[in-house]
Amino acid sequence: MTQLLLLIVFLLVLGHVPPGRSEFKRCWNGQGACRTYCTKYETFMHLCPDASLCCIPYGLKPPVPHKPENV
Secondary structure (H helix, E strand, O other): OHHHHHHHHHHHHHOOOOOOOHHHOEEOOOOEEEEOOOOOOEEEEEEOOOOOEEEEEHHHOOOOOOOOOOO
């Protein structure tokens, strides 16, 4: 009976553990990483599903679209 109770408690605790560490989650087509803070060599693009930052190295940042001037 004790083993059954231990198994139930273990399964309940295991259900509340997040699936993996957030810094290893990938974002922006696998080019960035979800982290709490971006390093000084990275820029913030958008939020990941777990509300952490999607950090992308400066070299991979997409170009800013050029707005045509109104004449």
